[in-house]
Amino acid sequence: MELSTLLYLVAAVYALTWASRRFMYAERCLEGIPTVGGPSLPILSWYGAIRFLLQAHKVLEEGYTKYKGGCFKVAQFNRWFVIVADPALNEELRKAPEEYMSSPAALHQYLQGLYTLGIDLNEMNNYIELVREQLLRHVNPSPSMLYDEMIAAFQDIIPQSDDWAPIPALDASFKLFFRVSNRAFVGAPLCSNPEYNELNIEFTNNVFKGALLYNALPNGIRPFISRWLDLVGPSVERGMRFIQPHFEQRQKEMEAAGKDWVGKEDDLLSLLMASTQGEACNVRNLTRIMLIVNLAAVHTTSQSFTHLLYLIATNPAWAATLREEIEQVIEQHGYDKEALHRMRRLDSFIQESLRFNGLGALASTKLALQDFALSNGTILPKGTLVAAPLRAMHYDGENYADADTFQPWRFYRELEEFDGEVNAQSMTTTTPTYLSFGHGKTACPGRFFAALELKMIVANLLLNYDIKLEGDSSKIPPVSWYITARVPNMTANVLVRRRQKA
Numbered sequence: 001m002e003l004s005t006l007l008y009l010v011a012a013v014y015a016l017t018w019a020s021r022r023f024m025y026a027e028r029c030l031e032g033i034p035t036v037g038g039p040s041l042p043i044l045s046w047y048g049a050i051r052f053l054l055q056a057h058k059v060l061e062e063g064y065t066k067y068k069g070g071c072f073k074v075a076q077f078n079r080w081f082v083i084v085a086d087p088a089l090n091e092e093l094r095k096a097p098e099e100y101m102s103s104p105a106a107l108h109q110y111l112q113g114l115y116t117l118g119i120d121l122n123e124m125n126n127y128i129e130l131v132r133e134q135l136l137r138h139v140n141p142s143p144s145m146l147y148d149e150m151i152a153a154f155q156d157i158i159p160q161s162d163d164w165a166p167i168p169a170l171d172a173s174f175k176l177f178f179r180v181s182n183r184a185f186v187g188a189p190l191c192s193n194p195e196y197n198e199l200n201i202e203f204t205n206n207v208f209k210g211a212l213l214y215n216a217l218p219n220g221i222r223p224f225i226s227r228w229l230d231l232v233g234p235s236v237e238r239g240m241r242f243i244q245p246h247f248e249q250r251q252k253e254m255e256a257a258g259k260d261w262v263g264k265e266d267d268l269l270s271l272l273m274a275s276t277q278g279e280a281c282n283v284r285n286l287t288r289i290m291l292i293v294n295l296a297a298v299h300t301t302s303q304s305f306t307h308l309l310y311l312i313a314t315n316p317a318w319a320a321t322l323r324e325e326i327e328q329v330i331e332q333h334g335y336d337k338e339a340l341h342r343m344r345r346l347d348s349f350i351q352e353s354l355r356f357n358g359l360g361a362l363a364s365t366k367l368a369l370q371d372f373a374l375s376n377g378t379i380l381p382k383g384t385l386v387a388a389p390l391r392a393m394h395y396d397g398e399n400y401a402d403a404d405t406f407q408p409w410r411f412y413r414e415l416e417e418f419d420g421e422v423n424a425q426s427m428t429t430t431t432p433t434y435l436s437f438g439h440g441k442t443a444c445p446g447r448f449f450a451a452l453e454l455k456m457i458v459a460n461l462l463l464n465y466d467i468k469l470e471g472d473s474s475k476i477p478p479v480s481w482y483i484t485a486r487v488p489n490m491t492a493n494v495l496v497r498r499r500q501k502a
């Protein structure tokens with residue numbers, strides 16, 4: 001036997017021994033955490049994993065009812081998923097250093113970023129840091145910058161008729177939000193290009209399909225499959241053809257104006273070009289970032305808006321109250337960011353919908369990169385996935401009175417003390433029990449932009465259109481669950497007509 005072969009063998013035996021000890025250690029740490037959804041025994045735990053795939057929200061509800069104030073675990077096919085059912089314990093995780101509890105690492109694993117996005121964890125960290133910084137500090141469009149695009153999008157997507165006309169709620173919402181969001185991401189006219197819209201839908205679908213597939217495959221097989229199954233590479237190539245001319249045009253402007261390039265404030269693409277230097281500033285990288293930002297931004301906002309559409313369509317009294325507020329504020333304060341902020345009932349209505357209709361059952365998902373001990377004695381070993389049960393917490397009567405009813409003005413009362421400061425509490429203020437955008441340093445960096453868009457688009461809808469459900473129904477069309485994701489009804493229509501003023 002050659003020396004190199006012998007060395008490989010020794011290394012393999014060592015790695016296997018280490019991995020099995022590590023596995024045994026991790027299993028022992030997790031043994032003390034109660035299992036929900038099925039048995040804890042090897043192989044039999046797959047029953048729980050299948051139940052989780054089919055009824056995750058019910059399993060999580062059951063776990064929260066039994067183990068509120070502590071932790072419980074649910075089975076996946078190749079691991080345990082620990083749910084931390086207590087706001088104080090979640091605060092401990094939130095405050096844990098990044099090298100112990102990492103959100104990007106959890107996202108990278110969940111999306112199988114290496115095989116779906118073609119980026120390793122380091123690159124994922126860099127992308128998130130870059131995008132987070134831009135979204136939080138610089139992507140700050142004024143309502144007037146988005147206004148014309150929004151009005152044009154309404155004209156194109158919503159029938160301008162005095163008779164009731166049906167529109168597919170989710171599909172129309174997606175088109176509206178894609179266009180308005182992309183006015184701020186890549187500017188006009190690309191934001192209204194239907195092929196660019198389709199490409200983004202294809203990219204998002206392929207990333208989620210890929211994540212499902214690669215998560216189900218054993219570790220060792222994934223690299224081989226990815227060699228002949230490139231799910232997103234072709235979308236990035238196509239995306240580059242859209243971004244290239246805009247990249248070149250901005251590059252020329254940037255070179256001509258130097259550091260004082262005013263155009264950098266126009267959209268996210270320009271901001272990213274101005275803030276990335278050297279090799280990182282290339283069309284492939286920027287295209288990938290734009291596709292990923294769309295994946296994070298457009299489904300979330302358009303699904304949240306679809307929930308709002310269904311709610312408004314079922315109750316004309318809510319629409320009337322909101323209209324009155326919007327008209328009054330615009331009359332007194334004009335139409336700018338501060339005016340939108342003064343629409344307290346509108347803010348409350350959207351926040352309550354985000355609480356009531358949260359887009360998922362979980363939030364604040366993190367991966368333990370090192371063993372971490374909670375103050376209740378639970379050890380979360382390296383490699384453990386943890387999350388907070390968003391929906392169960394939002395529906396907990398101790399956190400919200402009458403939690404299982406939609407109360408449009410629930411968040412209005414506490415805002416009555418609002419003293420005119422534009423940074424007063426709003427739907428974007430996260431807390432340990434209001435988790436629609438996550439909480440703490442990893443909370444959604446696009447939430448201020450999302451709030452601006454949602455307010456502008458709901459206000460425009462109410463000011464200019466009447467809306468109701470087919471058959472004058474007052475029943476919200478049923479939602480669907482995809483594992484932990486809660487999606488508004490995808491096929492229902494709403495009826496819309498130009499507003500008939502009394």
Ligand code: HEM
Binds near residue numbers: 104107300359442443
């Ligand atoms: C109503 C709309 C939205 C909802 C409900 C939402 C919700 C969330 C949630 C729950 C997270 C994970 C936070 C955590 O658990 O710690 C997240 C992350 C993220 N969101 Fe949003 N989001 C929305 C809109 C947007 C928009 C419009 C953008 C971009 C403009 C965006 C960009 C991101 C990014 C980049 C992350 C990853 C941050 C990280 O991992 O550090 N989101 N969002």
